[in-house]
Amino acid sequence: MKLAFIIDPIAKLDPAHDSSVALMEAAGRKGYEVFITDMNTLSVRDGKAWALLQPIKIHPMPLIDGKWQIPNPWYETDKGNFQPLENMQFVWMRPDPPVTTEYLYATYILDYVDGRKTKVLNSPQGIRAANEKMYALQFTGAIPKTIVTADKGTIRDFVAAEGKAVMKPLGGKGGEGILFLEVGDRNLNSLIEISTNIGKTPVMVQEYLPDAQKGDKRIILLDGEPIGAVNRVPQSGEFRGNMAAGGSAVQVNITDREREICTQLAPVLKRDGLMFVGIDVIGGYLTEVNVTSPTGVREIDRLDGVSLGDQVMDWLSNLD
Ligand SMILES: Nc1ncnc2c1ncn2[C@@H]1O[C@H](COP(=O)(O)OP(=O)(O)O)[C@@H](O)[C@H]1O
Ligand SMILES: [Mg+2]
Secondary structure: OEEEEEOOOHHHOOOOOOHHHHHHHHHHHOOOEEEEEOHHHOEEEOOEEEEEEEEEEEOOOOEEOOEEOOOOOOEEEOOOEEEEHHHOOEEEEOOOOOOOHHHHHHHHHHOOOOOOOOEEEOOHHHHHHOOOOHHHHHOOOOOOOEEEEOOHHHHHHHHHHHOEEEEEEOOOOOOOOOEEEEOOOOOHHHHHHHHOOOOOOOEEEEEOOHHHHHOEEEEEEEOOEEEEEEEEEOOOOOOOOOHHHOOEEEEOOOOHHHHHHHHHHHHHHHHOOOOEEEEEEEOOEEEEEEOOOOOOHHHHHHHHOOOHHHHHHHHHHHHO
């Protein structure tokens, strides 16, 4: 079996943290041939999607005393060559967000992968359909009070009604640009103007969930099923739990309420070809559906003594 991973430059990945590395390592462990490519090598020729595919070997990274042992070097690549992506059984689209124009174009190129020969994960159409912030809004029973608008007055009214709120850019990730809003803050107008690009760019404004201090839970779903979770607890003096914002990864279980949320999501995720996603849940409320390059696998494996990568590869082998 051959798998290609479209990723950011390999040297920039963190083998102890990035889920893409965990997936590639698990694929190698299963004896699959693994290739990597950068999304800027994607091309369409003769009606087919091609890419510069470099073979890669990930050296084993055992977990000892709760720490990943990273060999140096931790991977080996070869030069590789241009090939049609249909030579692969699976193609993983996993560059980090934000979803830029280049990222969108890459998904259009992936539309030219022959679905009868090769499965693209997540589906390029699904990734385009699912803005990571907006997608959650359709699950009305699961989300906190939320508006999306570029209008200052509307945002001010919402903050006045809620007292406290969180404002989020629609294309952000890793806590970037996430702002805490409060009635009476002298910077309120200015924060709204900066975030909305003076009334031009819609943003998400959500009721502030005090439970965020206890953590922002990442749940990984495979084919609609929750397969693992990790809590991300903000560091002191910070309200954002993202690991990229210094949040610490803490072992956690999945509650009944969260399983219910996953059950609501499952048919919609399946319909949209979103087979490997990471949802964010704060105090039992769904706040985000990460479909591009969800993180958390390394932390869940480390804290729960499991291997989600192996589970994913077993699932793939049954699809093939
Ligand atoms: N409604 C909310 N109330 C309180 N804190 C929130 C809320 N929404 C998000 N946060 C905090 O902000 C962080 C980032 O929010 P999120 O919506 O997941 O965006 P992203 O992870 O893409 O930057 C979360 O980890 C959480 O700590
Ligand atoms: Mg998040």
